Amino acid sequence: MAKLSRQVTPPAWRIWTFGIGATALAALTNYSWLYLCQEIFNWNLLIPKFTATSELVTATAIQVVIATVVAGLLGTFGATVLAKSVIGPKIWWLIIGFGVGIASLYGALTLPNVDLTVRLGLSVMHIIAMVLIVIPIGWSLEIRDQDLAKAVNRYSTHLDAKNPQSVDAEQVHPTAVLSTQDIAAAVVGTDVTDAISKIETLGLKARITKRDNEVFTTAFDFREDRINLEVENGTVTSANVG
Numbered sequence: 001m002a003k004l005s006r007q008v009t010p011p012a013w014r015i016w017t018f019g020i021g022a023t024a025l026a027a028l029t030n031y032s033w034l035y036l037c038q039e040i041f042n043w044n045l046l047i048p049k050f051t052a053t054s055e056l057v058t059a060t061a062i063q064v065v066i067a068t069v070v071a072g073l074l075g076t077f078g079a080t081v082l083a084k085s086v087i088g089p090k091i092w093w094l095i096i097g098f099g100v101g102i103a104s105l106y107g108a109l110t111l112p113n114v115d116l117t118v119r120l121g122l123s124v125m126h127i128i129a130m131v132l133i134v135i136p137i138g139w140s141l142e143i144r145d146q147d148l149a150k151a152v153n154r155y156s157t158h159l160d161a162k163n164p165q166s167v168d169a170e171q172v173h174p175t176a177v178l179s180t181q182d183i184a185a186a187v188v189g190t191d192v193t194d195a196i197s198k199i200e201t202l203g204l205k206a207r208i209t210k211r212d213n214e215v216f217t218t219a220f221d222f223r224e225d226r227i228n229l230e231v232e233n234g235t236v237t238s239a240n241v242g
Contacts, residue, residue, distance in 0.1 A: 008151045008186035010089070010141050015080050018140035019133075023072025026132040027065045030125050034064050043117040056114065064125065072133045079137045088189025090141040091235060094134065101130030143186050148198060151186075180204060184227045184239035192231045195239070199227050210238075 037043040046056040047063065075097065082096075083089040108122040183202055187195035192208070199206040205223070209216055210230040218228075222242050230238035 008143055008147055008182065009083050010143060010147055011150075012080050012083070015083060015137065015140045016076055018136045019072060019076025019079065022133045022136035023069055023076065026072060026129045027068040029128050029132060030064050030068050031061055033121075033124055033128060034059060034061055037117075037121045041117070043121050045121045046111075046114055046118050047122070056111075059122075068125075068129050071129055075133055076137060079141060083141055087185045088236075090138050091189040091237075093141050094138050097134035097137070098130065101126065101134060105130070142194075143190055143198075145198060145201065148183070148186060148202070151182075180224060180227065180241045184241055187227075187229075187236050188239050190236055192229065192234055192236055195229060195236045 034045065037045055045059040047059045049055040049057045078096075079089070079093050082093055086092055105123055105126045108126050109119050111119060111122065183199065183204065187198060190198075196206040203225070205226040207218065207226055207228050208231055209218055209228045212232060224241060226242065228240050228242050229236050
């Protein structure tokens with residue numbers, strides 16, 4: 001019997017494809033930056049010999065590549081868990097990813113007993129890893145039209161397994177297999193234009209009730225086929241049926 005999932009989530013294969021590709025690009029870029037620093041600028045970049053130690057050693061290409069790859073793979077794994085655990089995983093990932101990246105950048109900037117060139121070189125490496133890994137994985141966490149369609153198909157398969165009677169596909173409306181509240185939950189954290197398009201594609205109506213700090217005056221009627229959206233900086237932060 002097909003497994004039934006109430007939450008529409010991005011597929012794990014897409015997250016790992018983006019994550020591995022982003023990690024490889026970040027590792028190659030950091031390797032190139034280290035080469036420029038050591039061979040062109042003649043900067044001797046120093047890094048801690050071990051975690052939580054003050055002893056510094058000259059950074060090598062293998063150390064930089066391994067550190068970048070480990071960070072990227074750990075981030076990809078965390079994004080996969082996040083995608084299956086929360087609604088609107090993209091916004092949560094961006095907050096956590098950039099938060100961790102900025103924290104690591106602070107560590108590079110405050111490294112004791114080193115000159116400015118070391119701090120600058122290491123800071124650029126952290127920025128490269130943060131931007132090239134966090135943003136692509138964020139793209140993979142968007143809930144897309146095909147994700148909603150697959151959720152509908154999975155639910156239909158689940159119903160067919162429970163009730164083997166044949167059902168005319170044309171008689172099944174999308175909201176009959178995926179509740180309006182499920183659809184509302186699925187668009188949280190997505191771009192408002194994409195959210196409205198997805199909602200209307202499924203035969204429902206979308207209404208923006210709040211955009212940034214502006215609250216719009218709306219009728220107090222309740223409609224089961226309408227989803228009210230609250231938007232912040234172009235991203236849906238809340239969606240409810242009504």
